[in-house]
Amino acid sequence: MKIVSSLSRRGIGFIKQLPIAYRAVLPIISFSLLILLVYPGEESRATIVSGKGLAAGEPVIEGDRVVIPLELPEPEDDGILVDTPIDGAAAADVRADEKADVKGDAAADESRMWAYEIQSGDTLTGVFQKLNLPLSDLYQVLEADEAVLALDNIKPGVKLLIDVDNEQLQALELKFSPAHKVTYKRKQDAGFEFAETRLPGEWKQYAITGEIGRSFSVDAEAQGLDVRDAYQITRLLKEKINFSRDIRKGDSFEVLVSRQFIDDEPTGETQVEAVRLMANRSPVAIFYYDGTYYDEKGRSLSKAFMRYPFNGKHRVSSNFNPNRHHPVTGLSRPHNGTDFAMRTGTGILAAGDGVVTRVVNHKYAGLYVEVKHSERYTTRYLHLSKALVHKGQRVSRGQKIALSGSSGRVTGPHLHYEFRIAGRPVNAMTAEIPIAKHLEGKSRKEFDSLLGQYLTRMDEARPADGVMVSQRSENTNKSARSL
Ligand SMILES: [Zn+2]
Structure with missing residues (x-):
């Protein structure tokens, strides 16, 4: 059940051309709606395109846009935006659009759901541009993403589900696999809240x-x-x-x-x-x-993991707390790691043998390094001042991989250390990590x-x-x- 449209290769300003695009794509939409009525539980699978991906680097501001540079091969083809309304509300909008088009004015307050699959050569900014979404929305999503850093892991083939209302992003869903998705939802005017779902299957x-x-x-x-x-x-x-x-x-x-x-x-x-x-x-x-x-x-x-990824003693300035909320907005802002107050320039050591899977500069997490130790174990080191390793490099336990710092959004220099088991953050200070010989x-x-x-x-x-x-x-x- 795959519905694909290549109508919107024009990209920027696409929203403004909607009435014409919709007229042309109406037969497809009607067909898809018919299918969706028959299989209401299958809506997310009705919105598929094929493609490859995107890995985000340091965001750069260009005009009123955030550009996230990507480490990617040359694009093989243009990104394809799929315009598949996925529920009855969207269908009503299509009809409203038609009327608006006849009368010659654009409907500004439409609510739509977009499905998009990341292609080789894509940027997250580009996707936001195609949907004419403001820079502030991307910033707010990036902020919510600090706890998961899922946006730094967008590869070709990852599916995005984007809910737009009033030219504002209402929700963004990243579907990494049928078993794993991350959703960012707007909460009034306070920003975005994220939810990560992993099905046991x-x-x-x-x-x-x-x-x-x-x-x-x-x-x-x-x-x-x-x-x-x-x-x-x-x-x-x-x-x-x-x-x-x-x-x-x-x-x-x-x-x-x-x-x-x-x-x-x-x-x-x-x-x-x-x-x-x-x-x-x-x-x-x-x-x-x-x-x-x-x-x-x-x-x-x-081999055993080290409990602390540094030599000497450093005070814990903030504990692991998956239930933390923002004191002002009340939004869920889990603290998925342990913070250690330390002077900028302190040596950070790999907690175990592994391969460096990310060296990324994030607006909020700062410069960070991720090490994959096995299919099951991953560690992350945030707010660094300098990385001493590169992506793909093999590292051994106790090897100095970075210098601590205060990059990203912090109140003072510290190391934020995360330990993940099967993708889920655990308290690195208390978790049963393999230390038994x-x-x-x-x-x-x-x-x-x-x-x-x-x-x-x-x-x-x-x-x-x-x-x-x-x-x-x-x-x-x-x-x-x-x-
Ligand atoms: Zn922290």
Whole structure:
């Protein structure tokens, strides 16, 4: 059910040309409304275009617009704005527009919903320009976004749902996947409030098995393993084997991987749960438990995280508080990190091994660095004065990655430190982050029972390739996925 229109390639001032555009697009709209009436629950899927994306850099003011520079390849084609009214109210507006057009005046107070999919070469500013939205709206959304920094992660393919009323942005929704969206909603005249939704979805487990003819990743991908998962496995097993020396032709592998589905559609989220590799007749294996990987003896593969990403002692000036509200506006402004008061120029250290995924200058968060430690763990360091690493760089625990500062909107120099597990912020001072080197006691018992299940499934799956071996929802198997 895809409705696409390429009418609005003209971009700027598009709103003003609406009456003509609408006349031309009316048959499409009528058709879409008909479909929407039949499938009222499917409205968001009725508004799809294809495309690639956008990664925001430091916002720059140009005239009355904010320009967010993007690190992107050259655009392959023009952005396509899809004008698909998604409910009855919008349909009424279309008719009102028609009349207005006949009479020759533009309807200024129309309320509409726009769906747009981020294309390669897009800027957020450009999208706002197309909709003729004021600069102040973008600033207010950026402000609400300080707690999530989701706008810095807009890539091609991310879907925007934009609600405009009275030439003002009323709501902006970013849909990253069927399971993950972030919404910014206007609250009277006080600014925007955000809400982040992650659906647990249904996780189905697959067994991917095979024999190595060329290399583990080539052969596993041929059997249906995602490239990203193959890379992760190689990285995890590198501690245990040398892929160029220890692997022989005819060695075999068994991988259990879970994939997330919403309404039977894959969301793209996956989790490698168990891997067994016969490397030159000696098996190596890793198993996922409690957010990290262990060998069959319950020994953790990850190194411990540091509790504090700096040397010495620094006073906590503001605690993690997901329920914080703005004292004046009353808007929800969660504090998703811990603030440490420190002199500008203090060395900031990577809390664990990982890869730098962002070095961004944000109007409110200031200069910040994000490090991805695994598919599950991410840390962020805000209000820096200087980054000592670049995007894509591999860093190790304790490595100096930045100097603290007071960039962005702050009342004084400090470090804002965030720890995220599966995308959700947790209190870095109290969270159970993987620090155990060896499982013991109750967790060892849990691990051993899970290990038994993994091994049974891998044994069962051995003869067939890519067989789905089990199906479960996230809540019914907490042991494998919980923190
Ligand atoms: Zn803070």
